Amino acid sequence: MKKIYRAERVYVHHLHSKTALSNEVLIITSYDYFLQKYDIGLLKKRYAQIILIPHSTEDDYLLSAKVSPLLDKFENIQLVTNPQYDDRNQIIYELIVRKNKSIRINTVYDFCENILRKVYIPEDVSETNPNIDSSLNFGRRIRYPKKLIDITISTSLFFMSLPLWLLSYIMIRFQSVGDVFFYQERVGMKNKNFMCVKFRSMRTDAEKNGASFSKKNDSRIFPFGGFMRMSRIDELPQLINIFKRDISLIGPRPERPVFTETFDETIAYYNVRHNIKPGITGYAQVMYTYGAGVHDARHKLMYDLYYIKKWSIRLEMEIIFKTVLVIFGRKGR
Template sequence: MSNTYVTNRRYIHRLLSKTATSKEVLIVTSYDYFLQKHDLALLLKKYKEVILIPHSNDDDYLLNHTVRPLLDKFEKIHLVTNPQYDKRNRIIYELVVQKNKSIRITTVYDFCEKSLKKVYIPDNVSEINPNLLTIPTFGRRIRYPKKIIDVTISIILFLFTFPLWILSYFKIKIQSPGPVFYFQERVGMNNVAFNCIKFRSMGLDAEQNGASFSKKNDSRTFSYGSYMRLSRIDELPQIINIFKRDLSLIGPRPERQVFTETFDELIPYYNMRHNIKPGITGYAQVMYTYGAGVYDARHKLMYDLYYIKNWSLVLELKIILKTAVVIFGKRGR
């Protein structure tokens, strides 16, 4: 697919696609941080153009010089609105009506869930997503099949990977003397702390300067530790956490309290991810590239909350399959 990305006066981003299946234009009147590359690739298969209009101080000029020309090219407009920008939405609607063109309007909240399969998390802590006024906890209808999946796959996985446990034990001992297992306190369901168990992949002095996010090509890891992180072998001991009922196989990844406290202050709805058990892997892990910090935590939360709101057996199995692809493709963090 051949795409061209053009920036027009810093206010508008236009993406063109030769493979779009319709001649409809998508206009997003919202700060575009929630759209990732794979989101845009998906949308460009459906829409001829995707126009992202972030906030500006001169909406009248911006819309009349960017939106109006589009109406000469397209008969159909799909407007994704954010109530934060009512003035801008009204201007676009009036322009469309004047041109006697077809328009359909979707809120950014519904658009994210239905088209992008994630929940919109406002960038502004004062903004409210009406789709998140309530979010469920998992009842028996979900907990029981999840428990069956957790126990069954964990037993199979343990038996299948047992030789790796033995190999990892000796490799770690040889390359980095010290404990083989690493215990780290993480925040679980209902904000209850538990000790997450992993194979140690870093030196004993890895956090001598305080807690920090791990990252790709982390200099704190030893040779086999890097391989374990890439292949996710270091996560295998978390099977024990599943048997101890601290973790589920699928769910939001558990974070350390020092980070969750910060995220809870800066990211709207962040604490809702603690409504269910965290997981060894999750929807956010297979849908979002590795990253650390508030920006990435907000993006991951979009997927975590979608998983909680829209859980299904199909989605659960899809995440398991995607995780297998990540592992065997050695695309770990």
């Protein structure tokens, strides 16, 4: 697959598909930052050609000259627009109409939810998404079945995993000096902080230079700690947090206050994820690759808000299944 460049480096970038189920061409006229590799793979199975047109201040004639030849061999075109950039949308629309092509128009908000199964989060914190209600949360119709799933699966998992608790206790004591359990303040539902408990996977001096995101091949992680992280065994003590009603089995990953304060200021709608309980695993965790920082937090939020907005027992079971795949060494998607 060809690389998708950032908006400031390219004007029009097009991707051909050899496995598309239709002869339709897809044109996206808003920023392409919300598309990741998984999304492109999904779209290439659906559309014969994908044309990405990042928002730019370059000459509109140049835009037409680059896009026009790509449309000649297609009759059916789907145009995905960001209504907050009407000038660019109008130029592309008029170009398609002049060619007498069949056109379907979709907003980037609906396109993300219906096709990519995530909620569009603007890159600019001042931009809005009319499909997001800042009071979005779970009502009783959802809370009760989720609670039943939490109790049933968590209790079963606790008793089934007792040998792993014993193994982890022994190995942590053997490989690293310090406590077996690691307690850390995290932000929960309604922005209330709680103490999250895990098996300790890092040295006790891991944050002597201040709080920081963990990363792949982190030198602060001792050998068995790395195994626990890879297999998610270090998360098992969070079952205690479920029994204490701090978190749920599935939900947005609970972050530390030092990070959420930054994300609240730099990522649109970030605080909406705190309208429900966080979870040990979640939709974002099985759909998005490992990462840290504002860019990754924004992408994960797209999945977290989709989970809140589109919750169903089927989605809940899908996340549990993908989590099992991750634990046993396979990718969740």
